[in-house]
Amino acid sequence: MIKTLFLGGGAMASALIGGILRDPNQNNALFVVDPDSSRCAALTNAFPGIRCFPKVSSELMANVDLLIFAVKPQQMYVVTQQVQPYITQIPVALSIAAGVRTDTITRWLHGFPRLVRAMPNTPSLVGAGISAVYATADVDDTARQMVNNLLAHVGDIIWLDKEAKIDAMTAISGSGPAYVFYFLESLQDAAVTLGMSAEQARFIALSLVNGSLKLAQFDNRAFTQLRADITSKGGTTEHALNVFDAAGVKKVIGEAITAALARAVELGNVMDASHPPRHE
Ligand SMILES: NC(=O)c1ccc[n+]([C@@H]2O[C@H](COP(=O)([O-])OP(=O)(O)OC[C@H]3O[C@@H](n4cnc5c(N)ncnc54)[C@H](OP(=O)(O)O)[C@@H]3O)[C@@H](O)[C@H]2O)c1
Structure with a gap:
């Protein structure tokens, strides 16, 4: 099982979780952190089997295979500070926060390099999105595949060789x-x-x-x-x-x-x- 932890349980996390759980062959154990208790309750109601917590802990971060930043861009700094003490062992972190560059996230995470950045669009909410995806050089093929499998649950995927192209895709497919x-x-x-x-x-x-x-x-x-x-x-x-x-x-x-x-x-x-x- 792939231990997948979402930081933020809002619209985009729900779309991804719903997409994953529609697949009978999916092999993710799904965890969410969201400080809003009503959101946690709504998520665990809608998706029995997932577990939602109000905050990050060392137990929760242990053995995470895929960490997903699914908070608003302006919440990213706070969330990076919350996970930073536990992040070194994580194989890969995926950020879907619009406009926050990988070098910024790496800096906020005190040098953590294994980042993938994705720009999905709103049709992802109904499983028909397109996600532009960029991985830093430190992300290996296994981690890329893991991210690819996850995003494929909500639509098409375009892998990009340069992060600047994420901005271009934000202008084309994001907007x-x-x-x-x-x-x-x-x-x-x-x-x-x-x-x-x-x-x-x-x-x-x-x-x-x-x-x-x-x-x-x-x-x-x-x-x-x-x-x-x-x-x-x-x-x-x-x-x-x-x-x-x-x-x-x-x-x-x-x-x-x-x-x-x-x-x-x-x-x-x-x-x-x-x-x-x-x-x-
Ligand atoms: N929606 C889309 O179609 C779409 C498309 C492309 C990219 N994105 C990107 O996806 C990201 C998430 O978007 P969204 O629409 O899912 O946002 P959202 O619905 O606002 O979800 C974010 C959730 O994270 C929670 N949160 C706040 N602080 C947190 C913390 N410290 N730890 C854990 N959770 C925390 C928020 O709670 P509160 O509400 O209480 O703050 C909220 O429930 C954004 O960065 C956005 O740019 C979204």
């Missing part, structure tokens, strides 16, 4: 669900303007995006080609796409993602500067 929802909103609004009820417009937007997605997954050709297939010369689609092009929609999407990337880098710097090193 990405909001871009898709923005498009859904726009479709819904347009359908209402054209006379559909709000309920019909919501149904139409979801069905349209869902169907197009399925077609793109089924048909391996480039997205451009799929688009060309329904864009006949002088037809309705061409008229609509001409308006997109004239407004520079593609360029604006690129600029929006670049702005998100700049903010991700900035937030990483803010987190790094938020607490001074205790040991140089």
Whole structure:
């Protein structure tokens, strides 16, 4: 059994635990630390078999195979200080805290080097996420596999060779669900303007995006080609796409993602500067 300890039992930890427990072949013994007793009670109710504790102890940290930081970024410093006295024997620690870099966590953990950082996204909450993952050089293949198996329970995984790419993925797939929802909103609004009820417009937007997605997954050709297939010369689609092009929609999407990337880098710097090193 893999002893897996979650620090923080919130939305993301619940999604991961739910995903793990849906797998009949899973071999994790699951432990959680969360100071909120109602959260602990809710977790152990929802997932019989897991154990939840209000704080870290040496007994709990003993023989942990995989430690997971699943707290808010601004709670990371406090949590690292709580586990630091017991961490040296842990094979690998995974952080899903947005924007907190591995060098920052290593510094807060007084030099602990075996870190994996992951950026999941909200569809992970329904098992359909994408996680961007980066491991420091000290993480061995067994530990990588352990992390991979865990995150695979809530969706797809992209391993990255450079940590800076986590910031890029934060801008693309981390924030990405909001871009898709923005498009859904726009479709819904347009359908209402054209006379559909709000309920019909919501149904139409979801069905349209869902169907197009399925077609793109089924048909391996480039997205451009799929688009060309329904864009006949002088037809309705061409008229609509001409308006997109004239407004520079593609360029604006690129600029929006670049702005998100700049903010991700900035937030990483803010987190790094938020607490001074205790040991140089
Ligand atoms: N939700 C997502 O889809 C998503 C996507 C990508 C990345 N993430 C990252 O995942 C992390 C967790 O997000 P979340 O949405 O699961 O947050 P959350 O629901 O707020 O869960 C965090 C939990 O940790 C608890 N906690 C606070 N201090 C603690 C301590 N010292 N030891 C142990 N537990 C402590 C919190 O309790 P209190 O509420 O009492 O403080 C809360 O129950 C964040 O860093 C976020 O950036 C989340």
